[in-house]
Amino acid sequence: MLTTTAHLYIRRPSPTTAEFTVTTRPALTLPLRLALLSLSILRLTLFFVILFTLYTRFLTTSSLHSSPETNPLLLALASHLHTLHLSPAGQALTRLVAPIPAWLLAGISIPLLCFTVAWELHTSESLLVLRGLGIQTSTTGGFPWGSWRPATRFIPTEKIRDVLINEAFRGFEVRYYLVVVVEGEEDVVVVFPKLLPRRKIVEAVWRGVRGCLYEANDGMWYGVGKG
Template identity: 45%
Template sequence: MFFTAPPRLQIRTPSPTTIEFTVTTSLPPSLPLFILRPLLSTLRLLSLTTLTLLLLTRLFPPSESPPLPLLSFLTPVLALLSSLPIIPQALALPFYQFYPTLLLATYVSLYRVSTQESLLVMKQLGVQTSTTAGTLWGQGRKTRFIPTANVRDVVLLEGFWGWQVRYYVAVVVEGEGKLVVVFPTLLPRRETCEIVWRGARKCL
């Protein structure tokens, strides 16, 4: 997919007792990427603004007065939007086509292009796993902190994923029947898993 790359490992050591392993599908820093990212953000903003105004035009046609005085300033904006050629066609769609299409377009505008997952190991404190995926809001970031007292071990295992055998790093938590998989979405290669596993055990 555009703006993404195969999962790659980044290692950061903020202090002698802390190490962070990050697996990301984002592209490495480069001049073209530096230029294209603001363009992508601008397109997102324009898309979301157009979708919002489109929804308001559907709810409050320019021929009608907005039910709330605070929305009166939108009347000329909605009238201008209605003058665009494609807008009347979109507004003429039945509600069972208009709203699902609007929701889908909004989701695409908010979709997070790359995925990033990390494991932060803090000696004598604990480990923290995090996943950044989904959309720019909603499923944005999932984080879990596990105190050292509850960490029984950090293990390197292999299992079936579809028709493939994949290696993965997991945290064994005291009192829990399920393992906490460190990179559950990306499932990086064996070499990456081995580096993370050795580094995490060494820091703990």
């Protein structure tokens, strides 16, 4: 329900520009929106619980409260955390984590804290084609990637030697993937490297990229292979 198999969206804002996006995000129906909202609330709750746990164990005796040079916002945050720490729930949490060794608590809490911030449920990879300028690949979502830090690369048109479909064995399965041959580089650039969509999508994107970059009649390929 929350994710789906990789599928293709094609966007064509102008005759010389095309964007091909492969994503695991399903259509945003009302049940999916509610499920994603619930998941976001759960992640936010977990984030603050872990943050408060670290505070109760390591920062309750810190000089942050008394230092005159501390930022006022940090002082206000420390004041609220201290108030929460003195509450019955805060004291119960303090007693719960007290027997846990500090190194073990930090070793578990910090990765979980980073995970709640960086992890994205859906993965999206896109290829933007600009005739006369070049192409740009982008990957967002899926740990360790996050929507806040997309992995992008731009390849100028004069550096593009060819756009090809290669095949390789993955276990006992033959997989087809789109590659860009870049002048002056020994290794090819793999498009959609994380999702590696099925052959139908790869062929549709290959036709679309070549149609946008090289062919005069752009309308011949538009709309082929969506889904």
